[in-house]
Every structure is written in C-alpha cells, then in structure tokens.
Amino acid sequence: MTDVTPPMYAECPSLLVFYADKSHDFTTVNWQEPLHSDNAGLAGTVARQVRGPSPGTVVQVGEYTVVYQAWDSENNTSNCEIQLAVKR
Numbered sequence: 110m111t112d113v114t115p116p117m118y119a120e121c122p123s124l125l126v127f128y129a130d131k132s133h134d135f136t137t138v139n140w141q142e143p144l145h146s147d148n149a150g151l152a153g154t155v156a157r158q159v160r161g162p163s164p165g166t167v168v169q170v171g172e173y174t175v176v177y178q179a180w181d182s183e184n185n186t187s188n189c190e191i192q193l194a195v196k197r
Contacts, residue, residue: 116147116154116179121189129197134170136195138162143189145179153182161193170195 121143129136142164147154161175162168173193180186 112149112181112183112185114148115185115187116145116156116181117187118143118145118177118179118189120144121177122191124192124194126194126196129170129195131197134197135167137165137167138193138195139164140191143177143191145177145187145189147179147181149181149183155180161191168193168195170197 122140125138125140127136127138142158145154145156156177156179159176159178161173173195175191175193177189178186179189
C-alpha cells in the first residue's frame with residue numbers, strides 16, 4: 110500500500126513580530142521551529158528550513174518569509190510558512 114498522505118505541521122504560526130531596539134535597525138529573532146508528524150511515523154520523515162532567516166539570526170527591520178518543509182519516505186511534502194516582521 111502506498112502512502113499518499115503528506116506530513117503535517119502541528120503548530121505553524123502565521124505571523125511572528127519582533128521589535129528592534131530604539132537605537133538600532135536590527136534585532137536577533139528567535140522562535141521554536143515548528144513540529145511535524147506523519148501518519149507512517151517520524152522514522153522516514155525529514156524536515157528542514159528552506160527559506161528565510163533562521164532562529165538566532167540578526168535581521169534588519171523589515172518583513173521576511175520563513176518556510177519549513179517536511180517530506181516522508183514516499184516524497185509526500187508539506188510546508189509551514191511563517192511571516193516574520195521586524196519593527197521599530
């Protein structure tokens with residue numbers, strides 16, 4: 110039987126907002142990477158960040174898109190897309 114069900118992200122925030130110090134145009138952004146699961150178990154599932162700044166990165170004031178992708182042993186994929194805003 111072929112697995113046709115993609116992995117799922119249990120928690121995928123749509124927006125994360127960070128604030129730079131008043132005297133700077135940048136800040137360090139941190140968040141917990143989203144958790145994923147798969148109907149066939151996690152043994153054959155891989156997840157990684159494929160776009161945007163990573164947690165712990167110093168970024169300038171602006172807007173960014175962060176994308177995580179998970180795929181299983183049957184190459185079923187799912188994405189978690191997070192909008193990241195750094196404001197003054």
